[in-house]
Amino acid sequence: MNDKITMHYQVPADDFTRAGEASSSVKSKLKMMGVKPEIIRKVAIAMYEGEINMVIHASGGTIDVTVSQEEITIVLKDQGPGIEDIDQAMRAGFSTAPDNIRALGFGAGMGLPNMKKYTDELIIDSEIGKGTTVTMKVKLPTD
Amino acid sequence: MTIKDIKEILGGKLIVGEEWSDREVHTACGADMMSDVLAFMKDQSVLLTGLCNLQVIRTAEMMDVVCIVFVRGKMPDETMIQVAKEREIALITTGHRMFSACGMLYEKGLRGGATYK
């Protein structure tokens, strides 16, 4: 398996019920590819947090996942409002989610710290009024 | 303890998972915020929750949960049932409240897993 495998997803806007479909699909595909369960778990949790963020804080977007020999890269791109202060957003407990989102079980301000915890690299590139691109990498064990 | 035992201890109804109700479970977690489940759950295999929407099933899927218990008589809808079947996640509903449901399972030997540090 020398080639890179890529997966592309469109995450619909304002459809909370469909949030997580992309992460679910990636999870099954990685399983079929024989990726180690502990790696799949990291990717699934980090990507799902990012996918949920896209739906509740921006108006959906696209997700590209690349699996190479060395690592799994997840790029989440949206054209939402952008993040004003990234350091603040990264702090555990910081959330701008409204009450209706909290009633759905999200908005504790734990997503971004969790994405950092479960990945080897997390880069957030955001511009107010333009959108946010989140890039995450999970290294694959070499054996 | 098995999934079937959980159903019996809680006097609940098994909505999904009859076929694999013999699966063993050792630890559980109770939460209404999926944010917390994603951030703090470790390797617990049972999730007790009072929240009832599709994201509960999705969250459980990401965390490799094998059984979800809906407390306070919450009933999953058709879509939730469908996704749970596909992902082989058992669904149980019980009339007990969160505190009682957790206590009843704890009494019978189900544990919470590692302490959070």
Ligand SMILES: Nc1ncnc2c1ncn2[C@@H]1O[C@H](COP(=O)(O)OP(=O)(O)OP(=O)(O)O)[C@@H](O)[C@H]1O
């Ligand atoms: N894609 C995004 N576009 C715009 N703002 C975002 C985006 N992702 C995160 N944010 C901002 O960063 C804050 C923190 O995000 P984080 O995921 O940590 O918490 P949350 O989504 O509010 O709650 P939780 O993830 O616990 O459900 C959000 O409340 C929001 O203000």
Ligand SMILES: [Mg+2]
């Ligand atoms: Mg979030």
